[in-house]
Amino acid sequence: MSLEDRLFQQRYDKLSEIERLGYERYPRKYAYTHTVGQIRESYDSADAATLEAQRPQVRICGRLMTKRRQGKAGFAHLKQGGLQLQIYIRRDEVSEKDFELYKKLDPGDIVGVSGRLFRTRTDELSVRAADVQFLSKGILPLPEKFHGLQDVETRCRRRYLDLFTNDCVRETFAARDRINRSIRDSFARRGYVEVETPMMQPVYGGALARPFVTHHNALDVDLYLRVAPELYLKRLVVGGLDRVYEINRNFRNEGLSKQHNPEFTMLEFYQAYSDYRDLMEFSKELLAETAQAVLDGGTTAEFGGRKIDFAGLNRLTLAETVVEYWPDAATRPTVDALGDIGKLRELAAVHNAQAESALDFSGAVSPGKALLELFEAACEPRIIQPTAVYDYPLEASPLSKRKPDNPDWVERFEIFCGGMEIANGYSELNDPQEQRARFEEQVVLREGGDGEAHGMDEDYLRALCYGMPPTAGEGIGMDRLTMILTNSPTIRDVILFPLLRPEGEIGIAERLRRAGREREAESGE
């Protein structure tokens, strides 16, 4: 038998030993009087003399994280809700049964302890046990107590283990919860309605991305997991929900990276009778409010060693951004020059030489598209402070309204921060005739093999034909925003169960089967 099997068997057998002491194997409940958090909050500042005078009685429960036996006494730390409290147990102060239980407990086991609070010689707040209850068994051993669980893959696959061993994980997800709540607050204060729209859609759209496909049996139709909720939310605007938002998952059948998970959480919102400039202003407020909710009232986050201040939002046109963030002073262009494809080709050559990239504008590329590509390659990763980059070329924006004075460009912005895109918003195209034409351009692209292009969405066109008010809409990537606000270098750090290749054979069922057989054999004797 391998070591791992023996550890497993050993720990499993302890359940029976504990049962023989007179405890239930998996009891129903434990009536605790305090959470560890409540005790820490109430008594962390109480000194030893105060505790001796008050002798507060508590019943607490949690997972045993460490154990230090000392002959006829011992210590242990119980962890609950991410916080620890020490317990102290003496043979002469508990029943023989309880002390035997203490001796058999392993780190990872879950117990309840009642007793009084006191401070040890080293002034640590602790519970002096009067009674110990066994509540659940950790059959598998805990990771090493000092270094914790390090392996990235194991941390994601067994997130539960990551959560109760690495405190920062719990803190990150607590922050994520605070971000969500703050955002819902911000929207509620502004009269927005939260809705849920279909995840399974017969026609996918709202973003240029490859979808996942699934099938509904009863209707015998293929459905797409949504790449964005946009077209449904705008139907709701047609329906008179002038301020509407959704926080939910999008699914894009693309690669994995530090900034990409195939399913990710998008905040998307629409505001009727407004344009993209209004949303830039609102975004500034929303980001500031959200930052304050996680950063103890401040607006400055630290991300990857840099300070990012959400108090303000820089605003630059796409062309201005390229000038501002062009990485090479000697070849820095002017805004006017960026309208010229010849100049853009020169800049691409400069960038290709410096960054080993392969931008190629030799074909029939519009200056706008070329500028956008140049921006993404050379400038986007350099934008650290929250910056709204606005006015985008028409080609890449099939749902955005054109600029009145320049029909090759649309009223669109994206917000960049910490080198990532975190938001995308625009004045919504609400002219059904033009939308039809844009969809048809997309259909041509799709038939040419572009799996990311939109299909023709006639149901959406029909909605527009009833009349959509002038509207602006925006999406914010919640995972990326959370990364920045929690100083998490990868998206995996802010998604509890990021997509991983399925694990092969685990073999735990077989181990349990074997462990259980021994027990049956025993009880059969």
Next chain:
RNA sequence: GGGGCGGUAGCUCAGCAGGUAGAGCAACGGCCUUUUAAGCCGUGGGUCCUGGGUUCGAGUCCCAGCCGCCUCACCA
């Protein structure tokens, strides 16, 4: 998909000069009634990712594959 790095005990990691595999934690036995990465004495524990190859001999060198991490590319 390209490149780089890695996969050794349940966990964190050494070992890479080719010569039967180590430490700490965890576990097991013993001692210990204020410890806290408790301590002390003792014990057990490995498909060194897989498969080939070179060699008298491979965790170590070579090749292929699998898996992971980083990075570039793709990616709205």
